Amino acid sequence: MVAAMVSCSAAIARLDVRISVSSVASAWARRAAWSGYTRALQLQSAEIDEIDVFSWGCGLQIPGRPLRSTTVDLFDRFDAWAAGLADRDPLAWRDALPTAIGEPPVAAEHPALIRALDRVRQHARIEGTALPWLGLPFALRDIGLTATPLPCLAGGAKAFRLKRKPDVGDWLATVRAVEAAARDGLERLHDLERFHRDAQRAIVAQFRPGALPRLLALAVHQPLLSPQAVAHHLGLSVAGASKLLERAVTAELLVEITQRRSWRLFLPHDLAVEFGYAASKRGRPAKEPPALPASRALVDTFDTFDREMAEIDKLLSGIVQVPLASD
Structure with missing residues (x-):
């Protein structure tokens, strides 16, 4: 148990540090919120996969996937949670918790990770909704394990x-699940940063990029596209x-996940592999191409691409779900 707590805390710390210096932190946070919300729904025994939450977040229905329920709104708490994640007030989420949640004097003898999880446990005993599971990123922030709430760490057990008193096996399984979420979040951050670098190379390689930079900026923030x-x-x-979109596929930045003439859908390669729509490459991973040589023209191109990403981020920040494709 001690080894598991140390390993989990280290994984959380690595993710927290990397996010603080990443140029794609905002886009990662949007994807991580969908991942964390999926975990919360699954803990509520909802039969839903991560790809279904991604498709909801992007406003698209993937052919062959179960249709979303019209009688029960599984996403009724997402907006408030997303607003809490973006709130700069560190006390906003904590002040909304039931007053019965607190730390007894003996809590000081336990590691910070267990104290954060115990806050989730207390909340789960009081409230039967998904809110306790969604509160773990805030508990980790409040206890000092992260600088900001990391939405992919939503969860619990x-x-x-x-159980009134979970046993050691329950605590151990929960700690390992949080560590796995932190490791997956860091791996996805690496994939997203690599997509950003590959997008820059693809833009430079185009004789006339046209609207390709704006498409790739959109793909960074909204991975499922039609x-x-x-x-x-x-x-x-x-x-x-x-x-x-076909130009992006030719540049090996996007993968078409539907084989049809209408309502076509595309994903970045890493997510297409993770969600089972594309086969992973066998053998030793390909070596990433060397960095492009520094020049004023390239700096201007990259700055323009980053500004377009920021504009797309602002555009999507005010949109929760837009019905872009027929269900």
């Missing part, structure tokens, strides 16, 4: 709600958006 979605966000025709 059903035993926290079902021609209709791209046309809506970038002000293009559907035919023009389709051709633009």
Whole structure:
């Protein structure tokens, strides 16, 4: 148990440090919120996969996936949670918790990670919704393990709600699950940063990039794309958006996950592999190309790309879900 706590705390610390210096932290946080919310729903015994939450977040329905329920709104708490994650007031979420949640004097004898998880346990015993599981990122922040709430760390254990006193096995399983979430979050951050670098190389390699930089900036923040979605966000025709997406596929930045002439859908390669829509490459991982040589022209190009990413981020920040494709 001690070894598991040390390993988990180290994994959380590595993710927290990397996020603080990453140029794609905002885009990562959006994806991590969908991942964390998936875990909270699964702890509520909802039969839903992560790809379904991603598709909801991007406003698209993936063919062959179960249709979303029209009688029960699984995402009714997402907006308030997302607002809490973005709130700079560190006391906002804590002040909304039931007053019965607190730390007894003996809590000071326990590690910070266990104290954060115990706050989730107390909340889960009081409230039967997904809010306790969504509160773990805030508990980790409040206890000093992270500088900001990391949404991918939402979670807990059903035993926290079902058992008055969870046993050591329950605590150990929970600690290992949090560590796995932190490791996955860091791996996805690396994948997203690599996509950002590959996008820069693809833009430089194009003789006339046109709207390709804006498409790739959109793909960073909204990974599941369709021609209709791209046309809506970038002000293009559907035919023009389709051709633009095909250019990104040719550059090996996006993967088409549907084989159909209409309502086509695309994902970045790393997510397509993770969600089972593309096969992972066998053998030794390919060596990343060397960094591009420094020049004023490249600096201007990269600055323009980063500004477009910031504009897309602002655009999507005010949009929770837009019905871009027919269910």
